[in-house]
Amino acid sequence: MSDLTERQKTILMLVIRDYIETAQPVGSKALVERYHLDLSSATVRNELSALDEMGYLRQPHTSAGRVPSEEGYRFFVSQMMHQAELPEAVQHTITHQFYQARPDVEQWMTLAASVLAHQSQGVSMVTAPHAEQARFKHVELICTQGRQVLMVMVMAGGEVSQQILTLAEPVSQERLSLTAARLNGLLAGLAVDAISKLPARSDALDQDILTLIIQEMRRSAESDFGNIYTDGLTNVLSDPEFAESDDARRTLRLFEERSILQDLLSRSTTGSMVGGLQVLIGGEGGWEELRQCSMVLARYGVPGLATGMLGVLGPMRMSYAKAIPTVRFVAGLLSDLVNDTIAGE
Amino acid sequence: MSDLTERQKTILMLVIRDYIETAQPVGSKALVERYHLDLSSATVRNELSALDEMGYLRQPHTSAGRVPSEEGYRFFVSQMMHQAELPEAVQHTITHQFYQARPDVEQWMTLAASVLAHQSQGVSMVTAPHAEQARFKHVELICTQGRQVLMVMVMAGGEVSQQILTLAEPVSQERLSLTAARLNGLLAGLAVDAISKLPARSDALDQDILTLIIQEMRRSAESDFGNIYTDGLTNVLSDPEFAESDDARRTLRLFEERSILQDLLSRSTTGSMVGGLQVLIGGEGGWEELRQCSMVLARYGVPGLATGMLGVLGPMRMSYAKAIPTVRFVAGLLSDLVNDTIAGE
DNA sequence: TTTTAGCACTCTCAATTCGAGAGTGCTAAA
């Protein structure tokens, strides 16, 4: 890693920067000209050859320019990871947008996805905050018509789930409210384990609803994430690496199959983790379809109480210089919002 | 229109059917061979020439096969519109899936989008049912923490909206429940117009919440649709007409800009409406980007109470034979579900 | 009068060729 001379580091960084911009293999002469290096192309050529041998660069074919290898990108990212900061003006704009939006988790997620996609010019993904060990907070039963009842359940972390029930026979709103009130008193603050150990209720309706609540809590606990919000799908289509062939299609299909995305995000605790961020380069995620892609991921929220993931996906030569600080900043912003919502003042 | 001889109709239908399958201009000789016509290619050639002159077919260039014009597709659709029915087996599968899903509007919408996309091999879009003149049904106020309050509002049509409020100072759950109870008694069954004419409440909290309710109802009434659910985006990428160039990208961008989709759907009351279905061929929708596309749309739900839209988009040579019956069937299914939810038993 | 066979003509598309341009590695001199 550090067996690189200063000059080699400089040249490597320049090659990668250039390739990220132009998507073209970069040669010795072009490099010297474009960056006004105080070296001849022949010297650079020797260094390129050395970097090639060490595995940081590759040649698509004999006598073409050099292209970064996965190893090269890793070096690049590790170098720029620390310095990168989002410009203040951009930070303000984004913060402003969030405080302007309606105070609603769904709005925030959509907005986060939009911001990430626009800033990084990649595909963004954001999952709603989710508590591993959800504690019950409140239930409401609202009679919509006849035997149809709307059940709204709120978790301590702020998660809300709603469901339409069909009862065996019509029940008055009064009775529903009483049942809800009894259950609220009984269950407040309990986790699903504790709730399921409770003795059966004598009232049949109470018992039915209780069963449903347990069911719903189990279901929600099982899935690591609820909805996944994405944006910027079209960005990836404009990248030249996806211009031809059906690579683009196969990649996009990953995003339509939400289950795949879930798996991808939940598995991504592996990989190099720097400053709370995780950068997966090339096939590191383990998905064949994403061999040409990189991802910048981060977890946000309050550990143990409610956390979610967010990140950006792009071609391997994505603009890390934009993606990394943006992901870091938005993760911080969402963490603050979650914190405000959960912890109050 | 009916100045076509029987033979011309047959040939026209065959040409279009063939072109929809192969996406290749179809010539006289191929036509005779593939469908074992009892005619010589020369005769067919004359007929093709006639159909060309009448505007039903077009030649991409001299001495290539024929390709259907928009007029041709219109004829094709009007011919097959009536006969098309979804196979019973498929109907059963779909119905089964719906009754298997969790009874929740969001689930239904997602499922409908998925079914439409898979069956038609196009891009699907579904909007949630929405009442033009929403009447208030119920409100709940749940204290999440400190000054944070979750407001859940239910409309008569079954629409639910939730919102996080931050009050000026902490309020106990008891007081919130009382406020909710008072407002529920006062507002039940009223439309937004009636509510906004009500005299101001003496209690400050009551008044604040009332204002928010009106605001929220106005907002919901303004937008023709809420969320738009889509699926099958990748289907359109595999169509040969989108293989090259960035046409595909521009089309997909329409689907990321939800506001455009909304406009598109709300404007589509024009166009030929047959059997409750609307088929827009080529640029009929008025969007330049969709000049190469067709759409099959339908409205579902209970008119006046709660309706939504659903449909399928594909290339002009999409499989109408699948898309039309599928859209019709799913529209019927969703109408039944909405009906059940609203009208009870 | 309608259908068909035959023929000359047109146009596209895929394969091929070819030369310019960019890049490399190596060697010998600075």
Add this chain to the structure above:
DNA sequence: TTTAGCACTCTCGAATTGAGAGTGCTAAAA
């Protein structure tokens, strides 16, 4: 250790070409 010079390699776009498919027209057959 760096640089200039040179021969060599490989890609890419432009131009060329020939096969194939399709057409329209005319004259003969039904």
